[in-house]
Amino acid sequence: MGKNVVCKCYKKVKQNGKTTHEEEKKEYDEFAIRESPLTTLYDSSLHIRAIYHIFVVILLLLMCDNVIFDLIENGKINMGLSVVAAGFGDIRRAFKLWVYEFFVAMSLYPLLIVYSWIGGISRKYPVLRPMAVRVGIAAFVALELAVAAVPVFDLCRKHLPVGSAAIVTVEMFRFMMKLVAIASACAPRCLNGTTPLPTFKQYIYFMFAPTFLYRDQYPRTKKIRWGVVTFHLLEVAGVIFYNCFLWERFIIPYWSDYGKDKTVEAGVVVRGMFTCVMPGIISWLCGFYCAMHAWLNACSEMLKFGDRLFYEDWWTTSRFSLYYRRWNRVVHSWLRDHIYLPLVPYVGRPLAIFTVFFVSSLTHEVIIALCIGFFYPVLLMEFGVLSVILVPLTETAGRRFPNAFNLLLWLCFFIGNGMLASLYSMEYFARLNCPPSENDSFFIPKSWTCPEVILKPNWTFQNPLRIF
Incomplete structure (x- = not known):
């Protein structure tokens, strides 16, 4: 396929002294042959390469910690496996649930062919056009529900381990977003008959391509560099081990006994939250690198997908609005085209911005809830409420x-990820360690009532400026 660069120019226009937002004001070169920012930085900067090596050394030291400690303590070698x-x-x-999701997603293609036939009839008999549109919408909604219903029901019936549940839920939402994109692109073709439907090869390529925006053609590289694929897949495996070591050594041990005693001192809770800040932020950064860089670059290389700009330099920004546009361009582009722009008029x-934040944060929270087995909307509050407030507050001041x-941005990242790691761990172990109660529920937090958080006995406030 040849190179296809699609540019959308979004501008503000003024009517009667008021500013309307018919289109975004920034140009987007959606697809072009280009590398990921970290790939470019790693190839061109010895400083970035040194930082990368530091993270690798930390991983090696964590592995040594596991191996040497368990060898001395238990007489066996534990590699974290x-x-x-x-x-x-x-x-x-x-895997069975993923296969189900995949085949339901594949069923949209024959439905598009049928809908194209219905569109041909509606062109001959225009009076049938409204009914054809309603039938198409109803069929698509039913298909989306079918993708989600069985995995959600199965996970609620019998919980899967966190990693396996994450595969099922993330893929479920990925297929649902892909279906929205291809239905939006192809439904007008079915009704108008001016442009042919994509071939099945184009359809299945899009299902695996690292983008949520459908195009008949994407810029492609000439060959697959299997060395690059192997390197990025090894990075994915390394990051999985990295995060397991971080949680096993620094987060889980602190909270694993939470709920075994009826009371816990407030100082212990506060100290635990600050203890989780460093492993929490490192775990988040590693997760970003694994998902947005290593995994997507490996997939792109195998598919010869030329556009590797999955993210931009979000770490240098001073405005939350830029951060949310840059840190995940793949999802941001879908939210922009399928939620934000249709709602703005x-x-x-x-x-429209609030709706985008709410949908995105709720989706993240549902994924977490299905993975860990309970609904505890910490991320929903941080992402869907606090972030919405910080976007306008940092818009002007961030420029100045x-x-x-x-x-401030990095301070929020550190505190936010420490809170996430702590609060979800507290809730998880409270449900595991606290006695069963008739009030136990998927939606009601147990860590709020068990254990009881108390101040230290005989605690009194003392003047911090007093020396003697």
């Missing part, structure tokens, strides 16, 4: 004081 095996347990059941820009607000 038990944690990975536990996280991806019952993988056969997860009807509800205005502020409500970029260094200070980049510092």
